[in-house]
Amino acid sequence: EDQVTQSPEALRLQEGESSSLNCSYTVSGLRGLFWYRQDPGKGPEFLFTLYSAGEEKEKERLKATLTKKESFLHITAPKPEDSATYLCAVSLYNFNKFYFGSGTKLNVKP
Amino acid sequence: SAVISQKPSRDICQRGTSLTIQCQVDSQVTMMFWYRQQPGQSLTLIATANQGSEATYESGFVIDKFPISRPNLTFSTLTVSNMSPEDSSIYLCSVEGGAGELFFGEGSRLTVL
Numbered sequence: 001e002d003q004v005t006q007s008p009e010a011l012r013l014q015e016g017e018s019s020s021l022n023c024s025y026t027v028s029g030l031r032g033l034f035w036y037r038q039d040p041g042k043g044p045e046f047l048f049t050l051y052s053a054g055e056e057k058e059k060e061r062l063k064a065t066l067t068k069k070e071s072f073l074h075i076t077a078p079k080p081e082d083s084a085t086y087l088c089a090v091s092l093y094n095f096n097k098f099y100f101g102s103g104t105k106l107n108v109k110p
Numbered sequence: 111s112a113v114i115s116q117k118p119s120r121d122i123c124q125r126g127t128s129l130t131i132q133c134q135v136d137s138q139v140t141m142m143f144w145y146r147q148q149p150g151q152s153l154t155l156i157a158t159a160n161q162g163s164e165a166t167y168e169s170g171f172v173i174d175k176f177p178i179s180r181p182n183l184t185f186s187t188l189t190v191s192n193m194s195p196e197d198s199s200i201y202l203c204s205v206e207g208g209a210g211e212l213f214f215g216e217g218s219r220l221t222v223l
Contacts, residue, residue: 031210032210032211034211034212036214041200041217041219042216042217043114043200043202043204043215043216043217044153044202044212046111046211046212046213049209049210049211087152087153089212091210097155098155098212100152100153101152102152
């Protein structure tokens, strides 16, 4: 069965304390892996798409990487405004469908 | 990226009533997707709406409970029928971008009493 698992469920960091969020997947025929940021009461905001193992994407303090089994979202020197839930999702070649992980709730304390 | 507007942004409804959520996109799209996000949970696909044909529903979701309209290439509605407290969720409209990513509206937060 296709699955997307995110860890940890929640992460508390001090401002400036770098860390990584994990998204592991067990799917056949990966078309793309996607990272989203979701603020409370809002829809997910698209961050990155990764298509193949070894690919990396960066945006401000965020860097996403992809291997054949998992993706990491690295957060360098986070600020309180980075606090949000981060979701990953995968899409498959055979099905026009996205599978979402349960998210990591990040809280960055000043 | 697409700009997606949803109405209402939130509502409080009584058990047994129905609510229709509207989704407007700023560009023409072939497929529109409706997701549900229950409290503290991730996103679950309800159905895919294509213009000019009936929506395709995912396992566990039926047309009688979640009727969908797709009258043109920029607009869709999702109705949540005969609501119960278990229907309290955020309902999200989304469309696919040119690189295969999904873009989402702000969501409609529904509370059923």
